[in-house]
Amino acid sequence: MPADVAILIVTYNSEEQIEACLRSVQAQRRAVTQQIVVVDNDSKDGTVALIRAKFPDVLLVTPGANLGFAKGVNLAARHANAEYLLLLNPDTEVTDHAVDVVVEFARRHPHHGLYGGRTLKPDGSLEPSSCWGLPSLWSMGLFAFGITTLAPRNRWLDPESLGSWARDTVREVGVITGCFLLAHRDVWQRLGGLDERYFMYGEDTDLSLRAWQTGYRPVICPDAKVIHEVGQSSSTPLHKALLLYRGKASYVRARWTGVSRWIGLVLLKTGVALRAAAAVLLRGKNQTWRELWRRRATWSSGY
Numbered sequence: 001m002p003a004d005v006a007i008l009i010v011t012y013n014s015e016e017q018i019e020a021c022l023r024s025v026q027a028q029r030r031a032v033t034q035q036i037v038v039v040d041n042d043s044k045d046g047t048v049a050l051i052r053a054k055f056p057d058v059l060l061v062t063p064g065a066n067l068g069f070a071k072g073v074n075l076a077a078r079h080a081n082a083e084y085l086l087l088l089n090p091d092t093e094v095t096d097h098a099v100d101v102v103v104e105f106a107r108r109h110p111h112h113g114l115y116g117g118r119t120l121k122p123d124g125s126l127e128p129s130s131c132w133g134l135p136s137l138w139s140m141g142l143f144a145f146g147i148t149t150l151a152p153r154n155r156w157l158d159p160e161s162l163g164s165w166a167r168d169t170v171r172e173v174g175v176i177t178g179c180f181l182l183a184h185r186d187v188w189q190r191l192g193g194l195d196e197r198y199f200m201y202g203e204d205t206d207l208s209l210r211a212w213q214t215g216y217r218p219v220i221c222p223d224a225k226v227i228h229e230v231g232q233s234s235s236t237p238l239h240k241a242l243l244l245y246r247g248k249a250s251y252v253r254a255r256w257t258g259v260s261r262w263i264g265l266v267l268l269k270t271g272v273a274l275r276a277a278a279a280v281l282l283r284g285k286n287q288t289w290r291e292l293w294r295r296r297a298t299w300s301s302g303y
Contacts, residue, residue: 003035005103005182006080007088010072012041014090015050017229022055024093030100035059037076041066068199069178077193085188089179092119093227102182102224113187113216114208116176117224118167126166127228128153131220133160134174134209135251137263144267146274172217178204180226190214197254197303202247209255237288242299245272245292250302269296 007025011018018038025036039061040048051060061079063072077085084103088094098117106115119130133139139160142148148158155163162173181204183191191210194203208218245268252264276293279286292299 003082004032005084005086005099006035006037006077006082007086007099008073008076008080009036009038009088009090010041010069010076011038011043011047011051011090012066013043013045013047015043015045015047017091018047019050019054020093021088021090022051022058024095025088025099028094028097028099030097032100032103034099035080035082037061037079039063039067039072039076039079041068041072068196069201070194070196070198070203073178074193074196077188080185083185085183085185087178087181088226089228091229092179095120095227096223096225098180098224098226102180102221105221105224106182106184109219110184111217112172112219113183113191113211113214114176114218115182115224116173116218116220117180117226118220118222119179119226119228122227122229127230128161128167129177129228129230130167130180131162131173131177131218132175132205133162134212135160135205135248135264137260137267140264140267140271144270144274146271146278149275167220168222170219170222172219173208174212174218175205175208176218176220178207179228180224181207187211187216195254198247198250199243199303200247201244202251205247205251206254237286238291241288241292242295246299246303249300253302265300269300272296 037059038051042065048062051058059079073087102115102117116130119127121127142157151157153161153164195206211218248268252261256264272293275289279289
């Protein structure tokens with residue numbers, strides 16, 4: 001019989017995080033039946049051996065290559081046999097029966113299509129990256145001229161951050177991130193899953209945009225709470241930044257057209273250039289912005 005929800009996890013060198021993640025999923029189960037599907041992106045550490053030894057009930061898929069996040073999730077979805085699909089990062093831990101809570105919320109409010117939760121730092125404080133506002137020319141213009149850095153988490157001057165909202169109320173949002181994202185299988189299939197042009201970062205923004213365009217209204221369920229250690233899938237800040245901005249450029253190229261696309265890419269590069277110049281003038285030790293600008297040709301073309 002199909003499970004109520006299939007939990008889809010993509011791992012890559014996740015030996016230090018995946019055991020705590022899977023144990024939390026199992027420990028927090030309540031009435032909602034679960035299937036767990038893990039796709040391993042050719043980890044070089046002990047991730048695969050650990051899952052096989054300690055979690056024999058997990059459906060482990062090993063394609064033998066690093067497919068990236070979007071392809072990995074879509075592959076996991078094809079192996080799933082459940083009413084709902086839940087994307088979950090390996091560097092998360094489920095708390096307060098979050099899987100049951102979000103599935104039950106989705107059943108009561110099926111018109112939203114995509115559902116997210118409230119992510120917390122290990123110390124229990126808010127980790128706001130469970131959701132964002134959709135990118136726009138306005139938000140990119142504010143980034144380009146440094147306003148988002150000068151006024152972080154301001155609802156008007158940093159709109160993609162969604163301001164100071166603590167993710168503690170039910171609210172429709174532009175983007176639900178892939179660290180904790182639930183969709184009914186029918187919705188997932190209608191949207192076509194994740195766009196496999198993205199390797200990592202940007203694919204959840206793309207999915208959320210298509211959900212809005214299809215008539216759904218992605219929403220946050222604040223009582224579905226998970227602990228999330230951000231950035232564990234990227235080896236260095238520069239590596240993460242290169243992937244992140246390549247994802248942003250891919251989104252602009254894929255979903256914006258005409259003059260908007262051209263302006264969006266110019267604003268993206270302008271924002272990086274401004275921060276690189278500031279790093280030089282202030283003689284900061286962090287070289288990420290300078291290297292990101294120097295390597296702009298590798299990310300501005302997208303995936």
